[in-house]
Amino acid sequence: MNTMRAVVADRYGPPDELDVRDVPVPHLTDGHVRIRVRAVALNPADWHGVVGRPYIARPGIGWRTPRRAIPGTDIAGTVDAVGGGVTGLAVDDEVFGFADGGGCAEFVTVPEANLVTKPSTVSFAAAAATGVAAFTALQAVRDVARLKAEQHVLVNGATGGVGHFAIQFARAAGCEVTAVCSAGNVIAATAMGADHVIDYSTSDFTSGPIRYDAILDNPGSHPLRACRRVLEPGGSYVLIGGSKASLLGPIPRLIAAKLLGVVSSQRFDLVFAKETAADLDVLRTMLEDGSVDPVVSRTMTLEEVPGALAEIGRGHTLGKLVAHP
Known part of the structure; x- marks a missing residue:
């Protein structure tokens, strides 16, 4: 397994210019976990990162080209491999959490601290939707x-x-x-x-x-x-x-x-939202006890992500849009 399918933004532009192609599987480093992505929720932040607007955000998202070539932060999936120093997760664990981009792909590497185990009663789509x-x-x-x-x-x-x-x-x-x-x-x-x-x-x-x-x-x-x-x-x-x-x-x-x-x-x-391990635990508890119920209005393939991001850019989406790589 050397390559994977991913949505790739080589340059800023309209979402319909995004490419879906084979890219190298991300390298696993100490303290990180490689996830087989089962669901990735799309956000307005992904749209901003693809089109490069507003320009005031460029220092964080990349001046001339996107810093995150593969969009997607909110992920859920199964642990495929663990790096050195990882003690709380094991291969085949079902997890969800937040990545530093890269989620619109078959695999993504994520710091262990950014993940929690997914409640067994919650779908991968709902878990991914409970993100940013x-x-x-x-x-x-x-x-x-x-x-x-x-x-x-x-x-x-x-x-x-x-x-x-x-x-x-x-x-x-x-x-x-x-x-x-x-x-x-x-x-x-x-x-x-x-x-x-x-x-x-x-x-x-x-x-x-x-x-x-x-x-x-x-x-x-x-x-x-x-x-x-x-x-x-x-x-x-x-x-x-x-x-x-x-x-x-x-x-x-x-x-x-x-x-x-x-x-x-x-x-x-x-609001300047911060994705933190403490609040990820709060959200996991609320998912498990049913006090929060994410609305996933549509699921899709990676090939449909460009169109979905264009829809997000226009506004008026209901709940969350989720892709299944």
């Missing part, structure tokens, strides 16, 4: 908005990758949840646990009479001053996604939010 989107939602609810029981939180962009986890984590915290989504996803938002659903095509949540203790904003689709009008004094506005603008991305909106925060008692923040 779940980390982001968990940290937005728990660490940034610091939501408490009986607070009323609005999730804008509620049925996407991060949004559908945010609904579940807010409900687990004892909050009342209002979801904002398209008409076609109203039923899905209710099934995810939302107490109330607003169809953004017919209603503008910023013009209504209700005030919220927190707004978790995925698309950043409304002016900040309009969001401020429906935020309780002392409430929290948390920007999760935001603009895909070529140059600065969400930075201008974040600066504007911070300036608004200076002149009011309301807090305005941006």
Whole structure:
């Protein structure tokens, strides 16, 4: 076994220019585990890494060409081999966790610390889906908005990758949840646990009479001053996604939010999600006890990944898209 199939980005460009071809199997080093990938969940971060936007991200993703030639961070699979110093995992263990790219392939090497065993009751697809989107939602609810029981939180962009986890984590915290989504996803938002659903095509949540203790904003689709009008004094506005603008991305909106925060008692923040071993354990426990239920709207082959990434770039995906190499 010297080669494997992988999705490869040799240069920045539209996702449909991605190549699916044979590449060398990654070399195994000390402290790492080689995984036979059974599922890899796709994220907006993968789209950014392929197209190279916003440009302000280039120091992290590569100046002229993608630093991660093979996209894909959120993986689940079986242990194929272990490197020196690995003590907690063995060949054939079923695991999930986060890689530094490389997941859209048949094999990937991952530090042992970035993996946990997959609950036997959870599918590979669901485990892979509980990746960066779940980390982001968990940290937005728990660490940034610091939501408490009986607070009323609005999730804008509620049925996407991060949004559908945010609904579940807010409900687990004892909050009342209002979801904002398209008409076609109203039923899905209710099934995810939302107490109330607003169809953004017919209603503008910023013009209504209700005030919220927190707004978790995925698309950043409304002016900040309009969001401020429906935020309780002392409430929290948390920007999760935001603009895909070529140059600065969400930075201008974040600066504007911070300036608004200076002149009011309301807090305005941006989530910088961190994939940590501690939170991976939290997510594993929630998967196992059923308190979080990832929505996988579609599965696909590696050959279908370019089209799926283009879809993610356009927005409006339901839950998570997962590939099975």
